[in-house]
Amino acid sequence: MSLAPIALTCGEPAGIGLELAEKAYAALGTSVPFFLIADPTHLTQQQPYVEIAHPSEAIAALENGLPVLPHKFPAPNTAGKADPANARAVVEVIERAVGLVQSGEASAVCTNPINKKALKDGAGFEFPGHTEFLAHLGGVERVVMMLASEQLRVVPTTIHIALKDVPKQLTAELLQDTIRITAEGLRADFGISNPRIAVAGLNPHAGEGGAMGTEEQDMISGVLRALQQENGSFKLNGPLPADTMFHARARAGYDAAVCMYHDQALIPIKTLDFDRGVNVTLGLPFVRTSPDHGTAFDIAGRGIAEPTSLIEALKLAHHMASRRAAARTETTG
Numbered sequence: 383m384s385l386a387p388i389a390l391t392c393g394e395p396a397g398i399g400l401e402l403a404e405k406a407y408a409a410l411g412t413s414v415p416f417f418l419i420a421d422p423t424h425l426t427q428q429q430p431y432v433e434i435a436h437p438s439e440a441i442a443a444l445e446n447g448l449p450v451l452p453h454k455f456p457a458p459n460t461a462g463k464a465d466p467a468n469a470r471a472v473v474e475v476i477e478r479a480v481g482l483v484q485s486g487e488a489s490a491v492c493t494n495p496i497n498k499k500a501l502k503d504g505a506g507f508e509f510p511g512h513t514e515f516l517a518h519l520g521g522v523e524r525v526v527m528m529l530a531s532e533q534l535r536v537v538p539t540t541i542h543i544a545l546k547d548v549p550k551q552l553t554a555e556l557l558q559d560t561i562r563i564t565a566e567g568l569r570a571d572f573g574i575s576n577p578r579i580a581v582a583g584l585n586p587h588a589g590e591g592g593a594m595g596t597e598e599q600d601m602i603s604g605v606l607r608a609l610q611q612e613n614g615s616f617k618l619n620g621p622l623p624a625d626t627m628f629h630a631r632a633r634a635g636y637d638a639a640v641c642m643y644h645d646q647a648l649i650p651i652k653t654l655d656f657d658r659g660v661n662v663t664l665g666l667p668f669v670r671t672s673p674d675h676g677t678a679f680d681i682a683g684r685g686i687a688e689p690t691s692l693i694e695a696l697k698l699a700h701h702m703a704s705r706r707a708a709a710r711t712e713t714t715g
């Protein structure tokens with residue numbers, strides 16, 4: 383049986399998402415089945431598009447153009463300037479994509495970037511980002527943000543919070559769950575049967591024996607020991623000084639790096655591979671990927687946005703959905 387198509391959200395229409403969707407269609411053609419949920423009047427119309435009434439029409443439609451499942455927005459679009467009148471519809475498109483994956487009409491959700499502040503101001507959106515919103519829609523308490531490319535996979539344990547709040551929110555329970563979900567995701571979605579996970583310290587030099595901070599001794603080391611005792615197959619290494627764990631030789635020693643806060647994880651991958659990085663949410667009951675970048679208002683509407691990260695996100699979503707479908711078939715016979 384062929385896999386259902388991926389539901390690609392429009393994200394913030396004033397950003398680069400729609401241009402990227404059209405460029406992704408131009409690059410991928412029929413090789414990755416997907417459709418875009420958007421207001422067709424917002425498209426840049428650089429590529430042919432086909433309005434579809436249902437996701438089941440997407441695969442045939444791809445022969446003739448980018449399949450678009452229409453979602454009416456109240457206001458026209460201005461590149462680079464989010465209209466608060468459109469904020470609620472941006473959120474509705476995400477909800478609609480999740481509804482379609484939950485009903486089996488889509489195989490995965492791929493999200494174009496949203497402007498978090500525009501949604502907060504325009505629609506009272508109360509989540510820091512897709513990751514937390516999708517956990518809410520998926521009915522799960524804990525999910526993990528992973529950014530993945532060929533060169534590196536990174537996971538921030540705390541995500542979109544102020545740096546001053548990191549030490550308070552970085553609990554043993556959160557770190558344990560993050561490592562467990564990361565290991566399971568590497569096994570199930572990336573086919574790595576015995577994942578090797580490097581874990582960063584929080585402080586410079588991983589605390590240097592307590593001389594530069596004590597979170598490593600007080601919490602991180604204990605979590606790693608407990609996980610190791612619970613399951614001997616865990617291959618954990620840490621807490622490691624974050625400044626020396628991302629060079630090429632160090633990266634060869636692990637499959638994913640679990641970091642303590644957003645920038646500790648995202649700076650290395652965006653520096654190494656900004657164009658090809660993909661944001662994956664692990665721990666959801668459905669597949670979700672996204673490009674690693676944001677709405678890029680500064681270049682929106684100029685036709686110069688680089689589509690590779692979205693293309694890689696669509697490819698990875700297809701790969702993960704195919705792998706999960708094959709695993710289900712194996713289990714059910």
Ligand SMILES: NC(=O)C1=CN([C@@H]2O[C@H](COP(=O)(O)OP(=O)(O)OC[C@H]3O[C@@H](n4cnc5c(N)ncnc54)[C@H](O)[C@@H]3O)[C@@H](O)[C@H]2O)C=CC1
Nearest residue numbers: 494495496497498499672674675676677678680681687688
């Ligand atoms: N998954 C999501 O929904 C994400 C949303 N964001 C949101 O995006 C907004 C803007 O965030 P920024 O920090 O400015 O990051 P950004 O990624 O939008 O832009 C940073 C810089 O990279 C450039 N850039 C980004 N993507 C590009 C592409 N595909 N091709 C060429 N250049 C590109 C931009 O022009 C800008 O100079 C914020 O509201 C943020 O919350 C940021 C990251 C992910």
Ligand SMILES: NCC(=O)COP(=O)(O)O
Nearest residue numbers: 510511512513514661672
């Ligand atoms: N910095 C990564 C980012 O903002 C992605 O957030 P999300 O919307 O995927 O939760």
